[in-house]
Amino acid sequence: MTLLSIEGLGISFGGIAAVKNVSFRVSPGEIVSVIGPNGAGKTTLFNMISGVYQPGSGKVVLNGEDVTAMSPHLLARRGMSRTFQNLQIFQTMSVLENTLAGYHLQESGPVLADLLNLPSSRRRARAAEEGARALLKRVGLERAAEREAGSLSYGSLKRLEIARAMALKPKVLLLDEPAAGCNAVETEEIDHLIAEIAASGVAILLVEHDMKMVMRISNHIVVLDHGEKIAEGDPATVSRDPAVIAAYLGAEHAAG
Amino acid sequence: MSELLQFLLSGVTVGAVYALVALGFTIIYNASDVVNFAQGEFVMLGGMITFFLHAAGAPLPLAAVIAILATAAIGVAMNKLTIEPARGAPVVSLVIITIGVSILIRGAAQLIFDKQIHTYPAFSGDDPIHILGATILPQSLWVILGAVAVFIGLWLFFTRTLLGRAVLATSNNRLAAQLVGINTTFVMTLSFALSAGIGALAGVLVTPITMVSYDVGLALALKGFAAAMLGGMGNPKGALVGGLVLGLLEGLTAGYLSSQYKDAAAFIVILAVLFFMPQGLFGRKSTDRV
Amino acid sequence: MRLSVKSATLLTLLAFVVVAPLFFPSSFYYRVGALIFVNGLAVTGMVILTGWAGQISLGHAGFAGIGAYACALAPEHLGLHPALAVLLGAVISAVLAWLVGRPILRLKGYYLGVASLGFGILVSMVLNNERDLTRGPDGIDVADLGLRGLLKDAGLDLSNGQFWYFFCGFSLMLGAWFALNIFNSPTGRALRALHGSEIAARTVGIDVPRLKLQAFVISAVYASVAGSLLALQNKFITPDVAGFMHSVEMVTMAVLGGVSSVIGAIFGAAVLTLLPQVLTVFAEYEQLVLGLIMVLVMIFLREGVVPSFLRKFRGNEA
Numbered sequence: 001m002t003l004l005s006i007e008g009l010g011i012s013f014g015g016i017a018a019v020k021n022v023s024f025r026v027s028p029g030e031i032v033s034v035i036g037p038n039g040a041g042k043t044t045l046f047n048m049i050s051g052v053y054q055p056g057s058g059k060v061v062l063n064g065e066d067v068t069a070m071s072p073h074l075l076a077r078r079g080m081s082r083t084f085q086n087l088q089i090f091q092t093m094s095v096l097e098n099t100l101a102g103y104h105l106q107e108s109g110p111v112l113a114d115l116l117n118l119p120s121s122r123r124r125a126r127a128a129e130e131g132a133r134a135l136l137k138r139v140g141l142e143r144a145a146e147r148e149a150g151s152l153s154y155g156s157l158k159r160l161e162i163a164r165a166m167a168l169k170p171k172v173l174l175l176d177e178p179a180a181g182c183n184a185v186e187t188e189e190i191d192h193l194i195a196e197i198a199a200s201g202v203a204i205l206l207v208e209h210d211m212k213m214v215m216r217i218s219n220h221i222v223v224l225d226h227g228e229k230i231a232e233g234d235p236a237t238v239s240r241d242p243a244v245i246a247a248y249l250g251a252e253h254a255a256g
Numbered sequence: 257m258s259e260l261l262q263f264l265l266s267g268v269t270v271g272a273v274y275a276l277v278a279l280g281f282t283i284i285y286n287a288s289d290v291v292n293f294a295q296g297e298f299v300m301l302g303g304m305i306t307f308f309l310h311a312a313g314a315p316l317p318l319a320a321v322i323a324i325l326a327t328a329a330i331g332v333a334m335n336k337l338t339i340e341p342a343r344g345a346p347v348v349s350l351v352i353i354t355i356g357v358s359i360l361i362r363g364a365a366q367l368i369f370d371k372q373i374h375t376y377p378a379f380s381g382d383d384p385i386h387i388l389g390a391t392i393l394p395q396s397l398w399v400i401l402g403a404v405a406v407f408i409g410l411w412l413f414f415t416r417t418l419l420g421r422a423v424l425a426t427s428n429n430r431l432a433a434q435l436v437g438i439n440t441t442f443v444m445t446l447s448f449a450l451s452a453g454i455g456a457l458a459g460v461l462v463t464p465i466t467m468v469s470y471d472v473g474l475a476l477a478l479k480g481f482a483a484a485m486l487g488g489m490g491n492p493k494g495a496l497v498g499g500l501v502l503g504l505l506e507g508l509t510a511g512y513l514s515s516q517y518k519d520a521a522a523f524i525v526i527l528a529v530l531f532f533m534p535q536g537l538f539g540r541k542s543t544d545r546v
Numbered sequence: 547m548r549l550s551v552k553s554a555t556l557l558t559l560l561a562f563v564v565v566a567p568l569f570f571p572s573s574f575y576y577r578v579g580a581l582i583f584v585n586g587l588a589v590t591g592m593v594i595l596t597g598w599a600g601q602i603s604l605g606h607a608g609f610a611g612i613g614a615y616a617c618a619l620a621p622e623h624l625g626l627h628p629a630l631a632v633l634l635g636a637v638i639s640a641v642l643a644w645l646v647g648r649p650i651l652r653l654k655g656y657y658l659g660v661a662s663l664g665f666g667i668l669v670s671m672v673l674n675n676e677r678d679l680t681r682g683p684d685g686i687d688v689a690d691l692g693l694r695g696l697l698k699d700a701g702l703d704l705s706n707g708q709f710w711y712f713f714c715g716f717s718l719m720l721g722a723w724f725a726l727n728i729f730n731s732p733t734g735r736a737l738r739a740l741h742g743s744e745i746a747a748r749t750v751g752i753d754v755p756r757l758k759l760q761a762f763v764i765s766a767v768y769a770s771v772a773g774s775l776l777a778l779q780n781k782f783i784t785p786d787v788a789g790f791m792h793s794v795e796m797v798t799m800a801v802l803g804g805v806s807s808v809i810g811a812i813f814g815a816a817v818l819t820l821l822p823q824v825l826t827v828f829a830e831y832e833q834l835v836l837g838l839i840m841v842l843v844m845i846f847l848r849e850g851v852v853p854s855f856l857r858k859f860r861g862n863e864a
């Protein structure tokens with residue numbers, strides 16, 4: 001059963017194609033990884049899927065519905081949630097409040113009720129807070145709940161973004177380099193967390209440079225190079241693919 | 257018929273001024289993403305400084321040149337003292353800063369000069385020229401020709417000179433421009449000098465027709481902005497067309513509807529553009545990077 | 547036990563409203579106090595719009611003008627009680643804010659600045675030009691609210707100055723209470739989130755344009771009610787209430803005291819209301835001073851005076 005289907009997605013900036021004709025599918029409980037050298041177009045692909053960029057061509061189909069170029073807040077209502085490679089944290093809010101923001105769809109109600117501080121407004125806020133604290137515990141940030149988010153370490157912020165994204169109770173979760181900047185222990189923790197989330201039936205789309213992690217947890221891997229899909233398959237197949245090896249070696253030579 | 261032509265002619269004259277103000281907006285916006293609410297004050301300064309120098313005995317051409325240079329210097333000072341220190345600030349802060357500078361200049365002009373309405377002699381006399389039953393003042397021709405000269409001059413500058421191309425490159429992609437060795441700080445300074453100077457020139461040319469006082473800047477800024485938005489933010493051609501269209505609309509409103517509400521034309525244009533085509537006539541869409 | 551921001555703000559206001567009169571050198575200061583409270587109310591709306599939603603309006607005086615002229619015109623022409631006229635003004639302001647804000651709040655931040663500037667100019671143009679209705683630049687009389695008479699019948703005999711001082715003081719407290727309710731509610735959290743990162747706010751399901759629009763409408767109602775209170779206490783109003791300089795004053799007050807802090811913004815309102823009263827030469831320099839404050843605060847003290855001071859004082863908490 002397909003939950004998310006990407007069909008021929010493409011976009012170009014100033015005449016240069018950043019992503020070209022990329023297609024693949026993701027099912028519930030599945031972990032699909034998108035890998036590729038720097039600048040391959042992975043983040044751009046995520047931005048199109050999550051409605052942040054308007055695709056130049058192609059379609060995004062979620063649960064049978066065409067959601068191409070739909071505004072992110074409407075995608076959120078349909079069960080899509082994501083994290084960002086370059087952190088998008090609400091800096092001046094507390095860690096708890098950052099997580100609570102993820103409960104927006106569940107906790108928000110009439111403005112007038114909030115203005116008058118009606119019991120209904122307080123009840124909504126309280127229910128969300130319990131959920132948020134439980135989530136923080138799950139990502140190991142419960143002790144930092146009251147701290148200002150801006151004061152946390154990079155690795156902690158990565159986990160905070162996961163907690164916030166989880167707060168939406170998503171059907172599809174897009175994670176853009178969740179383990180970047182984390183040490184070996186933290187990476188392992190995130191690794192477990194992702195597996196756990198997938199086991200609960202969430203479809204996961206992952207971008208990650210840590211190849212060990214990708215090979216360990218992915219069900220399916222999509223390889224991008226210069227915006228194009230050059231290979232696709234299970235971890236074993238992809239890691240033997242000559243085009244993939246060439247792309248990575250080429251990238252390393254160029255960078256080196 | 258001749259009545260219509262009359263309204264059109266006066267529309268083109270003010271339209272040329274709005275086009276120049278809009279051009280000033282555009283130059284600064286392209287170089288720095290700053291929307292400069294003080295743009296109208298440059299026009300006011302051009303007129304006021306010229307008047308007071310002329311009243312003090314300076315010949316008109318000399319007074320005008322000094323006014324333009326002085327205003328350009330004020331533009332540069334504005335950039336150095338208020339925009340550069342706030343680089344990277346959110347849009348709201350930048351709006352507050354430029355509106356603050358606008359009021360500051362107004363307040364200073366009111367103290368240094370006065371609160372009176374002033375004018376000085378037209379450059380080539382006041383005998384109206386007759387065209388097909390309508391008339392146009394020689395000074396209107398000065399305004400229109402001045403605007404044409406500025407647009408042609410800038411076009412040559414941006415396309416034919418190395419410096420002009422550097423400015424264009426910066427407006428396309430600041431980081432890339434820095435990487436290829438363009439001094440973007442200097443480009444910012446230049447942009448403020450240019451757009452302040454252009455604003456002052458507009459003031460110098462139009463004052464014999466519309467007169468000047470310390471508080472004319474705000475309305476001009478609003479109209480210049482309306483023109484820039486109508487044409488498409490960031491596009492010099494848009495500034496020209498937007499300015500002319502707005503001027504004509506205003507001329508026709510004043511002629512056929514109500515001269516009291518001719519200033520409302522600008523606001524209606526702003527709302528209509530925002531409702532129906534936020535990109536303006538020649539604007540392009542941009543994708544914010546994440 | 548530490549007080550929440552909400553209780554601390556409300557207690558500070560209450561203490562000020564009650565205690566300040568003990569130190570008034572003359573009854574004239576009741577009037578100054580009432581003006582401070584009215585401006586404080588308008589500026590509280592700016593906190594919601596600018597401090598929390600991160601949007602800027604340069605035409606909020608237009609809404610104050612609508613609120614004020616509703617009190618001048620509705621009782622005379624529609625036979626409404628002045629209290630209902632306040633309500634009518636607020637509704638008209640809300641509807642206009644919604645109409646103007648809806649297309650604009652989808653766009654980048656400065657568009658609202660420009661459009662609201664135009665809106666304010668338009669309102670003041672109408673108030674100045676439609677002499678048949680508004681009597682033009684000379685101003686118009688406003689009916690009596692009638693509440694002071696009722697209080698007198700009930701045995702509470704206040705002078706006109708005293709009545710408006712306490713009435714505006716308590717109105718401000720009510721306004722501050724509403725605003726602070728929002729701050730800690732889901733709506734307030736969403737507002738602060740979109741201020742922090744608009745992209746992230748959208749991906750967690752926040753309808754950003756709609757939320758900004760709500761903030762714009764609410765702040766317009768604050769300005770409108772403030773305008774009504776001004777008209778009612780002066781029993782007279784001129785189109786200046788809707789003028790551009792009044793809009794600029796509102797922004798400057800909020801920015802000076804601290805645009806994201808209710809108590810800070812009210813402090814800013816107090817300072818800039820007091821200045822012209824104690825310094826008669828101030829009128830001459832008003833534009834210069836307001837302009838300077840806006841520029842300097844934005845460059846050197848972006849949070850505003852009060853939050854910066856509190857931060858120094860209490861260490862690193864907001």
Ligand SMILES: Nc1ncnc2c1ncn2[C@@H]1O[C@H](COP(=O)(O)OP(=O)(O)OP(=O)(O)O)[C@@H](O)[C@H]1O
Pocket residue numbers: 013018036037038039040041042043044045085543544545546
């Ligand atoms: N908004 C934008 N405007 C212009 N170019 C863009 C924009 N977003 C992405 N690009 C370009 O698209 C290409 C792909 O970038 P993208 O960030 O998607 O790569 P990536 O695979 O995520 O790389 P990395 O591994 O470094 O994160 C790059 O050349 C980038 O410069």
Ligand SMILES: [Mg+2]
Pocket residue numbers: 042043044085
């Ligand atoms: Mg990336």
